Amino acid sequence: MIHRHLGKVVAGAAMAVTAGAALIAVTLPDSASGDEGQGGGGPQGSAAEQGQASPRPGVVESAPEQGKKGAGRDPLTDDEMKRAQSLALGRGLRAEGENVKGKTGPEHLSTDLAELGPDEVGAADPPRRAEVTYYDYKDDTYLTKTVDLGTGKVEHTDTQRGVQPPPVHDEVVEAARLLINDKLGAGLKKDFKDATGKTLIGPGQLTVTGFVYRGGEDSTGPAAVQDCGKHRCVRLFTRVVNGPWIDVRPLVIDLSDRSVARLG
Template sequence: MGRRLVMLALAGAGVAAVAGAVLFVPGEQGSQAAGAVPRTPAPEDPLTSQEVARATAIASAGSRAHMAAGRIELLYVERDDDKDAPVRRRADAYLYDYGTDRLIVRTVDLGRGRVVRETVTRGVQPPPSTAAETTAAELLLAHRQYGKGVRDAFAKAGGGRLGSAAELGLRGLIFTPTGEDGPARRCGVHRCLRLFVRLPDGTWLDTSRIVVDLSAKKIHTLEW
């Protein structure tokens, strides 16, 4: 099924807690045994890879141009657990619009093949996707000071010349400001990450004062 998503607490009204998460990742999440008859999933079953792909296509149909331009990111797709429709297979697709800093959740009825509900909120920041972590790392590498520091640390840790962000071990957490006076105070409205970088020798780079603002495409340094 791929990496499980652990939902963090979501701030803001009108967003319900969700369960049965399935990450949207490229490729198959499983396969049927040769010659086996596919079983119809029960309402409580996790989404199949085919259902994730179908929900993705339906939910993103009206946003593909913005997605291609990098303005909108599909974060993940998960099973919808709305008790008002217990016998229907439905999926929730979470998209983030960096142009307006809005979280868009589109509920797809997989049987009918259409979006049946859409909610839009601001100030709500679900956990970062793998794509968001990679984008944050690319912004970090593009920074004149920090980029050089990452490359030097990578080489000293036995990794040689760093070719791309894909060579780094990455883990991101959403950053929410707590009284910052500098540019990082925009985080919470903007989508910002604390990025943890693992080096080839297993050590972690000290990035504790660095915040990556994905909305503004900037790096902020925390002061303390």
């Protein structure tokens, strides 16, 4: 391990990388915990409360056409996932939500086969439902929509605040982009230059993994990260593509207010 100012170029460590969670042969510093667990809930604000124009009344969107369907407890097919996401998003959420890049529509996180009710278990032909989850950066809410794939109806909507599931690929890439463009990314760029002889200009030059960081009363982090948990915050593992790892774990990227802070 070669020690440096911010970025420590780490050579030879065997690490498994995914977009949502990291398995890494490194012991994280005490500050890495930051209470990365998931939290409680609260109601989502209306369009008017968010300062947004409400969708025009009286417009009904047709349900997406049925495609290839699974049976029983088979995993969702690609067609079922597309249908579930389209039904869950709807016209209103599509128009009012905001994704990690600040564009219209909430950030899609996952689409999974929903659990059956107690009276449905063991049925010969149980209903097929999907749970579709989103993170809405407009008001930092975690949304779960339960969709009946047979009827095309959204049966249930759950809205929570303070719940922070692992980041998805697009969120990790955006966090890396924000870090590269921030003054606190100077150490990362210097180490990248030392390792490759090239200038780091974008996330595509790195292999990046992210995990959620939560601040709060029990966190030892600075004031700049105390909103993490309410806000969508991540820390990163970064690696030169086909090259060494560069340690940027002391940095926290707040995706909700698009800022970068240093721990400790």
